[in-house]
Amino acid sequence: MASTVDRVYMRSPIWVQQALVAVYGAWWYRRRFNPAFHRIVDEFEQRERCTADQFHAYQATQLATLFGHAAKSAYYKPLLTALDTRDPHTALAKLPFLTKETLRRSATQLLTATPPRGTIIQRSSGTTGTPSEIYFTRELHSFELAVPEARNLRWAGVDYRSRRVMFGARKIARWDQAEPPFWRVNPVESMAYCSIYHLSPKNMHSYVKFLAAYHPAVVMGYPASLTTLASFILENGLRLPSARAVITTSETVTAETRRLLEQVWGCKVWDRYGAVECCLFASQCEHGRYHVSPDAGLVEIVDAAGKPCAPGVIGEVVATGLHNMLQPLIRYRLGDAARWAVDQSCACGRAMPILEAIEGRFEDICVTPDGREVLRFDTVFKGVATIREAQVIQRAPDLFHILVIPAAGFSDADVRTLQANMQLHVGDVRTEIVRVTEIPRSSSGKFRAVLCELTAEQKRGLTGRV
Ligand SMILES: [Zn+2]
The missing domain is CATH 3.40.50.12780 (ANL, N-terminal domain)
Structure with a gap:
């Protein structure tokens, strides 16, 4: 309209x-x-x-x-x-x-x-x-x-x-x-x-x-x-x-x-x-x-x-x-x-x-410190059933935030499971879990499961590709 x-x-x-x-x-x-x-x-x-x-x-x-x-x-x-x-x-x-x-x-x-x-x-x-x-x-x-x-x-x-x-x-x-x-x-x-x-x-x-x-x-x-x-x-x-x-x-x-x-x-x-x-x-x-x-x-x-x-x-x-x-x-x-x-x-x-x-979106492909490209983080949430919604954000090569809208029962043990899963599937990175009440949508109302804040130069440097 x-x-x-x-x-x-x-x-x-x-x-x-x-x-x-x-x-x-x-x-x-x-x-x-x-x-x-x-x-x-x-x-x-x-x-x-x-x-x-x-x-x-x-x-x-x-x-x-x-x-x-x-x-x-x-x-x-x-x-x-x-x-x-x-x-x-x-x-x-x-x-x-x-x-x-x-x-x-x-x-x-x-x-x-x-x-x-x-x-x-x-x-x-x-x-x-x-x-x-x-x-x-x-x-x-x-x-x-x-x-x-x-x-x-x-x-x-x-x-x-x-x-x-x-x-x-x-x-x-x-x-x-x-x-x-x-x-x-x-x-x-x-x-x-x-x-x-x-x-x-x-x-x-x-x-x-x-x-x-x-x-x-x-x-x-x-x-x-x-x-x-x-x-x-x-x-x-x-x-x-x-x-x-x-x-x-x-x-x-x-x-x-x-x-x-x-x-x-x-x-x-x-x-x-x-x-x-x-x-x-x-x-x-x-x-x-x-x-x-x-x-x-x-x-x-x-x-x-x-x-x-x-x-x-x-x-x-x-x-x-x-x-x-x-x-x-x-x-x-x-x-x-x-x-x-x-x-x-x-x-x-x-x-x-x-x-x-x-x-997902090409620009949201995350790159691990050892140069691997990751876009799907499904496996990171394995074994954690107390999350209503989550978004993974790569802030720096070795720093990830996971925004979590917790459901009833979300505990410190779940936080540790998420961090351990990140170590297992993503590698040697720091993962901070941030409890939120809402995860913002894009301007067209779409939910984005992953956001990557690295620049194109940073990604090139990590993957070694031009
Ligand atoms: Zn077919």
């Missing part, structure tokens, strides 16, 4: 907010669930069983079209003029990376034509202030929902018509609203948006009551918010009716999170990975592996020097969107860290490349 609409919305009484969500929801529904949406879903379903060669050929065709459009933009024209694009994959590897900073500074320079009527500019805040501007044509908005429809919801056995609740970033209730409802229902889409900013112990019973009455088939949202709710439900011996699928997105899903959510909702968790810029898509199949959709975006994983990482080695995700011809994002550095799986075969039989996991 535009900022003016947002302001009016936030000042309105709850019944007006509810009416606005219904009206906005109906408009939004028509914009996205249209013939283009169904066409794109069909196309992605048809390509699902392509062989690796067929995917490669499809990418080559899309890349050639993409280069043709990109050559008309101020930014790409000089880069493409002298480039031999007869083999599009080879040509792609010769193009420079597009950084978030360049996208922020030069969003309009990337445009290949005058945006058609009905184009909406979506601004993503990011963490550094200046928003990047992504131009969404009607078609791109349909695409944004069609790919997860084909490769995530339908894999989970549900679809866009299923009754859903969403625990996402959208601010739908005033921060000082003290009484329920902390949700707004969009009846056209059978979707209830729940506020993740009001999930306090005081309000939790009202959420549980609402969910029991609304009985969603699909529970969607940030894993950390769903975990907060699920922990409360289990700790208080409450129950919710089963759902058909839990769909998580945007944050790393740990094994513990998965176990908790599956227990509370009695169904599988289907995690997916995308980007607001629509340049890539990956989702878990029925065997829990993360398949990249090679026909949505071409994904590379590169090291700090920009060289491709071998399978199993953690690096930064770089994506080339194969469908946004108005504002091409070519070799776009997403800032996320991931690894290609060493074993690229999956029992589901899909010939889509497999990511081992999406690890």
